[in-house]
Amino acid sequence: MRGVTGRLMLLDTASLYFRAYFGVPDSVKAPDGTPVNAVRGLLDFIDRLVKDHRPARLVACMDADWRPAWRVELIPSYKAHRVAEEHAVGPDQEEVPDTLAPQVPVIEDVLDALGIARVGVAGYEADDVIGTFTARADGPVDIVTGDRDLYQLVDDGRGVRVLYPLKGVGTLQVTDEAWLRERxxxxxxxxxxxxxxxxxxxxxxxxxxxxxxxxxxxxxxxxxxxxxxxxxxxxxxxxxxxxxxxxxxxxxxxxxxxxxxxRVADDVPLPPVDTALPRAPRDPVGLEELAVRWGLGGSLQRLLVTLDSQMLT
CATH class of the missing domain: 1.10.150.20 (5' to 3' exonuclease, C-terminal subdomain)
Structure with a gap:
């Protein structure tokens, strides 16, 4: 990993944009009428997370393969019920709401234009990417996820904790070893x-x-x-x-x-990536085009202000 040192925040991105999709009304739309509630909701989430927790580094971890063949080979029932048998356009496609799927490429484009590191690795789930970044981290790590499976990574000695959203991302369960033992x-x-x-x-x-x-x-x-x-x-x-x-x-x-x-993998072949939280967009022209096309409005502007004014810790 390349980038500055300091607290690393790892986003279970799909977990967060699913929550954004169901938490923000689908009346939030682009100028052409396309729903962008997941896009804007995720931007609002990132804005709040950066304001409240001030990470020095941030990675949006992606599911390049939400149902890896190597896991299915071991346990064929793994996530089998999530496969959209009637609506899939390809093998093992996870069924997602019709108006969410088109928003995922927009989310990816916006993150890339902002310069927020986005990492998915073929053959692995986001959990495995998170597990590998955590194993290699040289400082404290905050994992933001609505997936309890990642509780296995909590490690007080290394400063690894899970921030589990209870309501949006404004109310988070800060999960450490003491909380896990109690629960x-x-x-x-x-x-x-x-x-x-x-x-x-x-x-x-x-x-x-x-x-x-x-x-x-x-x-x-x-x-x-x-x-x-x-x-x-x-x-x-x-x-x-x-x-x-x-x-x-x-x-x-x-x-x-x-x-x-x-158990999440901790040996994923991660690509070289700059994990430093950007102060300014990597592609300002492209970002402005995305903002206009998709009507990202205040959600994007607030995040840009937050990134520009961040005090890294």
């Missing part, structure tokens, strides 16, 4: 083990039958991690109930592959 009984990497044990219907992860969140947390507290739990299954003296032992044994094939699916 889930685990922290950091332990959250990934908790997630794969309990399962997640929204991601097509079956989990272990009969083991919910509370039981998973108790098992992790008792045995440390997934490897410790499976060692306990093989130890007749370990403090597992017969039902737990049977269910974990039956789930062994799933548990052998689930960690690679659930």
């Amino acid at each position: 889930y009984g685990v922290a950091g990497r332990g959250y990934a083990d908790l997630a794969l044990l309990r399962g997640d219907p929204s991601d097509g992860l079956p989990g272990v039958a009969g083991i919910g969140e509370k039981t998973a947390a108790k098992l992790l507290a008792e045995f440390g991690d997934l490897a410790g739990i499976m060692a306990a299954v093989d130890d007749p003296k370990a403090a597992l109930t017969p039902a737990q032992r049977r269910r974990l044994e039956e789930a062994r094939p799933y548990l052998a592959v689930a960690p690679k699916v659930v």
Whole structure:
């Protein structure tokens, strides 16, 4: 990574523009009548995040592949229910609202013209891009996402926290290890083990039958991690109930592959990128053309003022 040092903010961009789309009325339109509620809402989100948290560096992380083949090969049900079988124009296309999809290229063009780093890598989800930037970071990291899967990256020792939007981005759950232990009984990497044990219907992860969140947390507290739990299954003296032992044994094939699916990658081949938050647009002429065509109005102007006046910390 090239750029200045200081706090790095990583945006789970799709998570945020989905929230913007559903949070801003679709009556917000371009001069030609095209809805731009997700575009303007995301710009407002970035403006608020920069004002409130003053990152020195910012990366908009993208889903180049929202359902990577290597994850599907391990667990075929992974995100299978999200595939738009009847409306897809290609294989494994995620179904999104009709008026949102056309706004995504506009979002990308505006971010590029602003000079905000935008990174997606073929074969990987935004989560994996975030995981790799986090692993390589040389300072504190704020991850802004509505996806709890990224709780696994929280690390107080390295200054990594998740800012989880509760209402817009004005009200954020600042997620650190203490909060995770209070809420889930685990922290950091332990959250990934908790997630794969309990399962997640929204991601097509079956989990272990009969083991919910509370039981998973108790098992992790008792045995440390997934490897410790499976060692306990093989130890007749370990403090597992017969039902737990049977269910974990039956789930062994799933548990052998689930960690690679659930844990975000930290070795994505990231392109060289300048992560420094821009003070001025990279392409002012192009940005002005986008602003006029799409009627970005006050949302873009406010962000430009904020970027120009930023005090990096």
